[in-house]
Amino acid sequence: MPVNIHDHPPDLPATASASFEGVVLPHLDAAYNLARWLARDDADAQDVVQEALLRAFRYYASFHGSDARTWLLAIVRNTFYSLRMKTLPDSAREAFDDDVHVPADDQPTPEARALLALDVDSLQRALEKLPHALRETIVLRELQECSYKEIASITGQKIGTVMSRLARARERLRLELTSHSTEARRHDVP
Structure with missing residues (x-):
């Protein structure tokens, strides 16, 4: 069912609806992009964004004008995970332990920059192929261009955890990408 934000709840004045449109809706593309990368499916991403917008609209009165983009992306992320936890069996949930992994240098090497220039x-x-925790972090940083602080705020993680995951x-x-490139070269005709 499509969301019509003009049908505001009785306890939310029409001016709040107009304010919501002006403040939050400009970030709709970013919200969908994050949801699409998390859900890996267009229809599921649309469902996540729709539910997230309903939640954002419902709690808009608690938004105090800081960063609407970060606020909305956090709601999208939380909505995705709450919907996902309702539908996945326990055996399909990913376990992720940050203490097991040692953070590496955060600066991309020339090799990494060249690899990122590969085809889309x-x-x-x-x-x-990345686990959700890693995929959401890199999507927020590289595709949504969020700062480490914004990613930490969106995901509820410490900045060190964000850097480690990145x-x-x-x-x-x-x-x-290097294994894919090596495999492709093996099949090239000389």
């Missing part, structure tokens, strides 16, 4: 399809396939995500992307 290879990069998308590599991103799809380093691991970049390393896994590098490995995936």
Whole structure:
């Protein structure tokens, strides 16, 4: 069912609805982009964004004008995970332990920059293979251009955890893209 924000709840004045449109809706593309990368499916992403917008609209009165984009992306992320936890069996949930992994240097190497210049399809396939925790972090940083502080706020993680996840995500992307590139070269005709 489509969301019509003009049908505001009785306890929310029409001016709040107009304010919501002006403050939150400009970030709708960013919300969908994050939801699409998390859900890996257009229809599921649309469902996540729709539910997130309903939640954002419902709690808009508690928004105090800081950063609407970060606020909305946090709601999208939380909505995705809450919907996901309702539908996944316990055996399908990912376990992730930040203490096991050692953070690497955060600066991309020239090799990593060259690998990121590969075609978009290879990069998308590599991103799809990342665990949710790593994929959401790299999508927020590289595609949504969020700062470490914004990512920490959106995900509810410490900045050190964000940096660690980014380093691991970049390393896994590098490995995936270099193995894909090596495999492609093996099949080239001399």
